[in-house]
Amino acid sequence: MGILICPVCGQKLTVSGKAYTCTARHSFDIAKSGYVNLLLSKHTGKTVHGDNRFMVQARRNFLEKGYYSPLRDALCEKVHNGVILDAGCGEGYYTAGISEVLNNSEIYGIDISKTAVEFAAKRCKNITFAAASVFHIPVADSSCNSLVTIFSPYCGKEFRRVLRKGGTMFMAIPSEMHLWELKKAVYDTPYKNEVKPYELEGFGLAGKNRITYKFQLDSRQDIQSLFSMTPYYYRTGKVQQERLKALDSLEVTADFELLIYRRTL
Ligand SMILES: C[S@@+](CC[C@H](N)C(=O)[O-])C[C@H]1O[C@@H](n2cnc3c(N)ncnc32)[C@H](O)[C@@H]1O
Ligand SMILES: [Zn+2]
Numbered sequence: 001m002g003i004l005i006c007p008v009c010g011q012k013l014t015v016s017g018k019a020y021t022c023t024a025r026h027s028f029d030i031a032k033s034g035y036v037n038l039l040l041s042k043h044t045g046k047t048v049h050g051d052n053r054f055m056v057q058a059r060r061n062f063l064e065k066g067y068y069s070p071l072r073d074a075l076c077e078k079v080h081n082g083v084i085l086d087a088g089c090g091e092g093y094y095t096a097g098i099s100e101v102l103n104n105s106e107i108y109g110i111d112i113s114k115t116a117v118e119f120a121a122k123r124c125k126n127i128t129f130a131a132a133s134v135f136h137i138p139v140a141d142s143s144c145n146s147l148v149t150i151f152s153p154y155c156g157k158e159f160r161r162v163l164r165k166g167g168t169m170f171m172a173i174p175s176e177m178h179l180w181e182l183k184k185a186v187y188d189t190p191y192k193n194e195v196k197p198y199e200l201e202g203f204g205l206a207g208k209n210r211i212t213y214k215f216q217l218d219s220r221q222d223i224q225s226l227f228s229m230t231p232y233y234y235r236t237g238k239v240q241q242e243r244l245k246a247l248d249s250l251e252v253t254a255d256f257e258l259l260i261y262r263r264t265l
Pocket of ligand 1: 149
């Protein structure tokens with residue numbers, strides 16, 4: 001059992017004491033929180049990648065309040081037992097949800113943010129978390145029955161490589177009206193989200209489920225947590241950020257699409 005491979009030489013990794021090692025003696029320490037760092041510096045570049053501590057904490061605070069639980073529930077209804085990889089798992093909200101409903105599975109989560117997998121590993125001891133990039137996934141070819149990608153970067157080549165033929169990919173994307181009122185509160189002329197064509201090379205669309213509802217944010221802190229989880233946070237000027245800070249409550253539309261693909265090639 002175990003699907004992790006060495007990021008240096010590609011051989012199988014096994015746990016030995018407090019590290020993962022391969023037969024070529026490359027060794028990767030397991031952190032106190034339980035995750036293993038399989039990121040090689042050549043795969044990350046010079047700058048820090050992925051969500052930082054502030055963003056991870058904001059996401060944890062927000063998700064823990066259940067605002068996105070309809071998406072988690074929809075996903076958990078569809079997943080089935082097997083070897084499952086959550087690629088770009090963040091702080092593990094959806095990965096943990098999956099592990100609660102499946103009792104006979106081997107579940108993995110990877111994220112390029114060490115802070116994110118640290119949070120995830122502390123929460124969930126029966127899932128293997130690794131710091132790794134979706135563009136260099138340290139798991140064996142055709143080793144996964146299912147792959148989960150929730151608002152995270154997409155790498156078709158790697159996703160096809162790690163999924164077995166006929167395997168399932170669960171993908172969540174924001175649909176047209178997602179967070180419309182938040183954008184309206186910040187921007188003078190907000191735009192609807194662009195929904196890209198569903199076709200993906202090597203995958204056939206097997207199902208889609210639109211999940212749309214409104215939720216009420218009743219504190220400045222929750223409004224800020226949601227805002228700092230979004231890409232708008234870093235693209236928005238001071239004046240617009242101040243507009244949001246002046247609000248005590250906000251009703252927001254959640255508009256997701258949960259897409260289900262089968263690996264065909
Ligand atoms: C919008 S968050 C979604 C996290 C999680 N799936 C969720 O919905 O709560 C995007 C995540 O992708 C991660 N990420 C960004 N680039 C990545 C890469 N190249 N490989 C793996 N993860 C990446 C970020 O660190 C962040 O945790
Ligand atoms: Zn090795």
